[in-house]
Amino acid sequence: MVTVVAHLDDDLLFIEPAISEHLRAGWCVTTVHLIGGANGANFAYVQKREEASRLAYARAAGVSNSWDESTIRIAGKPVFQLILKAQPRVRLLELRLPGGAVRGGRVPLALLWDQGAALTTYPMGGGELPAARYTRDSLSAVLRTILQDATRIATLNPDTVPFIEHPDHIYAARITRHVAQTLGRSLPIGYYVTYPTGTWPATLFGDEAQRKRDVAASYFSVDGNDFAHVFGEYQWDGNWILRNYVRNDTTLHKQQDFVALPSVLFNTGANQCLTSRGAGHQPALAPCDDMTAQQWTWLPRPAYPGNAHNAALVSASTGLCVGEHDGTLAEEPCEEWNASQRWTPWDFGLIFTPSRRCLGEENNRLHIRGCASLTTRYRWSAARPSWSTDLRLAGAMYGDVAGQGTPSAIYIQRRPDGPGFDVLVQTSILSKPDEPENWYANAIHFDSRATQPTCNAETLCFDSARYLVGDFNGDGRADLMVVTPRKGGSAFWLLKSNGNRFLAPTLWFQSDERIPADRAQQYIAYSTRESPNEKVLVAMQRPDKTVELWTVGANRAGHIEQTKVLDSARFKSGVQLLSLRSERKAFAPFIAIQSTDDKRRISVTPFFLDNGGWNTGAPLLLSSQFKRDSTRFASDAGTDMSIVIAVPHFAEPGGVDVWKWNLARPMSAPVLLAYLRDIRWQDATPAVLHDANSAALFFYERTDVPLTNTFFSAGKSALARYVFDRKELPATPMEVFPLPAVYSESLWLERLVQ
Structure with missing residues (x-):
């Protein structure tokens, strides 16, 4: 080679x-x-x-x-x-x-x-x-x-x-x-x-x-x-x-020195694509789809090598160039030497207009401004989804780690001194949150001159790990489970909570090769009424691109074991699982969310543990307004089989629409709860949390802060809290709590395929 x-x-x-x-x-x-x-x-x-x-x-x-x-x-x-x-x-x-x-x-x-x-x-x-x-x-x-x-x-x-x-x-x-x-x-x-x-x-x-x-x-x-x-x-x-x-x-495919390859121009702030509107019109931002009007080509223009403003922005649908005149844009016939059509496409996602300013988005519309103190609204990507719309990624986790009857937020932060991570916890988030504290520091020394990999079967490294929170030993406090590849299977490491810290990891269970970590689509914690000890449900990808379900947890004798529980061709490799809550005895409901075969709709299939056996229900279809690549789901753990759905609000000026769907009434349709103008869909993941006295919708989000021109993302994390009474939602957050974590450094891979 x-x-x-x-x-x-x-x-x-x-x-x-x-x-x-x-x-x-x-x-x-x-x-x-x-x-x-x-x-x-x-x-x-x-x-x-x-x-x-x-x-x-x-x-x-x-x-x-x-x-x-x-x-x-x-x-x-x-x-x-x-x-x-x-x-x-x-x-x-x-x-x-x-x-x-x-x-x-x-x-x-x-x-x-x-x-x-x-x-x-x-x-x-x-x-x-x-x-x-x-x-x-x-x-x-x-x-x-x-x-x-x-x-x-x-x-x-x-x-x-x-x-x-x-x-x-x-x-x-x-x-x-x-x-x-x-x-x-x-x-x-x-x-x-x-x-x-x-x-x-x-x-x-x-x-x-x-x-x-x-x-x-x-x-x-x-x-x-x-x-x-x-x-x-x-x-x-x-x-x-x-x-x-x-x-x-x-090498036998003869090509010239340059071949024009069209691509999208995806705005990471608006979560929309640049779209041609035809001759004489300014391009606009619109929801991304596969239409030709959203394909663009950067064509080189004659210039001394290394000069800026040396490319034309050409629409693949019209063949027209985008020109800038007095701060406005318009598609017009291409002219090779026209200075108003000479752009500078810049690495790290910035685009410089012919007037040497930056192209971006404000209030869901294209905007041109000076290039100082820019946020993700002025970052562009040549592919979608970008880092901010990758539905495989998760941020904060939630659980009663203190054993006080109220949930806390738990998030994993990359360490800069090696491949390890810190576990930060913010307690009492439904009332007056405490300052986040580091509950476990997982420092892994990096030796630049070592000849062996830094990470091995016994180390917990950020990129190799998957995370879930649950009360796995039944003591009333939620613990952190870290799952890593080991011995051809999955190693389940338990970091037990003592109420104010996570203890050093112990090997809770080692699976055999039938649950290899590199084919585990998703791990999810769940409970049954028979035992206070939570178990783990594992969705395993099969060679035929379907998914089989396994459980890992204690049997009646208290011995932890793995059990294959459901092999259903209904579930595809991109499935997302959610655990719901039901008041029915001996009934642990889940849903499997995936695209229909034609990719046009979202299918939601309930499946459940009933009288010791696992069964699936009839699939339910969401309306076509809910797109799989722009819809996030959260379980409403305080009600009987309800989920919350968050989708981008594409109408001016952006934000998020929040819907609620009660799956206990399968013939019902999702109900719009609120339009949240202050939430940026691509930078926020939803969760619904309850205790005995209150309920709230939380978004673990990235604050829209200025970025230097070598950063794609970064930004501090925050928790936005909205009062939630199951019927309506206020349009403004009750409170936003800044967090010490860097947003992009605390996103981790929850599942393999979206």
């Missing part, structure tokens, strides 16, 4: 884990770094980045960081070669070309490829050998020699424009594709998307994610002496660890 990238971290952030996977499968892996250093840095920084890359690749191979270094000749040019001594199937080739600026400025690689410029590299060897000089032809010859023995090629995304992705990324990929197409044989080639994936749904979980964090953190422990951001989810490099997006092709 030959990987060709621009910079010495591109392979680790964007192509991994593909390189490590091929290495573990017995492949030889060669990685070519075209650029030395970055942004015209001195030679010492080039050497620093190469030192970091050596450490990262040794970590990925699981061997000591010892390399054979030499300067070899390839097609007549000197190339610095590194071969890992303990694993010689790993080879790094450093061309050390000068790099370009990430957000505008000179781009030497583009000048070489498009303008016929000649480039001089940094010195070779340890600095004692002279630099090389490259032209387009000589660079092509070197790459052709390297690629000629490849059986698979990986590179970055050639089919985009600056500065959605770094100009060096784009040109490294275009050059690689061009040279690979001259080899005259069919080779699989993968084009990996870089910066934009930070707003896209995570694709890596469990051990795969933890290993990638280890490798990247080892790199940044040298380059910048800071690995903390790699264990986060909102800062630049941390955004990309859990994401891996590739477009696979073949």
Whole structure:
């Protein structure tokens, strides 16, 4: 496998884990770094980045960081070669070309490829050998020699424009594709998307994610002496660890240097897509669907490489360009040199209009303003759903951890010093909440020079874990259960509550290989009237994309066991389970929420434990106004079989509509309780909580705060509380409680598929 990238971290952030996977499968892996250093840095920084890359690749191979270094000749040019001594199937080739600026400025690689410029590299060897000089032809010859023995090629995304992705990324990929197409044989080639994936749904979980964090953190422990951001989810490099997006092709598919690929422009503040309204009209924000009017292409415009305002925004439905005139937008015929049609698509989700201001959303309408102190309302994504609409993610959990008859909020916070987490608890949230406290600090030391993974079968790491709250030992206090992969199955670790802290984890149950963690769609705590000890219901994905149900809990003799209880082809792999409450004796109702076969409706199927057996009821259909990818559900635990439904309020000026549905009367329809203007659907998850005296609807939400231009998300968490009397809901919150947790750092994977 030959990987060709621009910079010495591109392979680790964007192509991994593909390189490590091929290495573990017995492949030889060669990685070519075209650029030395970055942004015209001195030679010492080039050497620093190469030192970091050596450490990262040794970590990925699981061997000591010892390399054979030499300067070899390839097609007549000197190339610095590194071969890992303990694993010689790993080879790094450093061309050390000068790099370009990430957000505008000179781009030497583009000048070489498009303008016929000649480039001089940094010195070779340890600095004692002279630099090389490259032209387009000589660079092509070197790459052709390297690629000629490849059986698979990986590179970055050639089919985009600056500065959605770094100009060096784009040109490294275009050059690689061009040279690979001259080899005259069919080779699989993968084009990996870089910066934009930070707003896209995570694709890596469990051990795969933890290993990638280890490798990247080892790199940044040298380059910048800071690995903390790699264990986060909102800062630049941390955004990309859990994401891996590739477009696979073949070298016999002849393509030009640039191929226009249309995509959506999804506003992460409004949860809507930019939509064409035709000639002479301004585009608008509208609910996302699959229509062509929401497809847009960034087309490059003639400009000196590295210049800003070098792309046209073109509607795929009309072929018209969007121009800006006196602060307003309109679709109009495209003119190549028209300055009012020259935009700057920017990495990290910002879009600069031709007037050098930022495009965003206010009150559900497009808005143009200066680019200081921007929130997510001015962040855009080229895919939906983005991080904020990924229905697999959960935030706060709730339970009576203090044993006082009233619920508390429990949330998991990533730690920046490694892959561990802290467990924070806020008690008495239905009355006057106490200040959140850290009930358990799960610090896991990260050793940048270790050869073994930081996370193993006995450690509880954030990305590998799933969480649920319940009274699993029957003492009247809710406990925290952490489920991790172990021994081919799922390990259930109990963090018992003593009323003011969670105790150290103990292994509550180890499943066999029939409940593997990587196929567990969802874990959910539930209770029966026969025992105060709560059990765990597990939805397991099957190879045929249906789901079977298992329970894990104590039998009549008190022994914890796993039992397969329901194998129903009705439940698909994307199902969401909710536990309800019923006053009926020996009746524990649940519902399974999923899309219908045609994806147009939401199906809700009740299933229940009745007289010792598990059965399913007839599926109920929600009306077509409830879309699966924009509807959130919460169980109303204080009533008999009711749920609360939260959907975006797309009409001006946004917010959330809250509905209630009593499933004890299956022929009834959901009833609209309230329109909550202050809640942003994409940044909030609902829960209905009760005690003996009161009830409230809570939203665990992200506050809409200014973000720096390298952050996609971040923001503090808050709990918004609304009085809830089962019949109506006030339109304004009773109170909003700021929390110390970072919102994006406290979102965890509740289920595998949405």
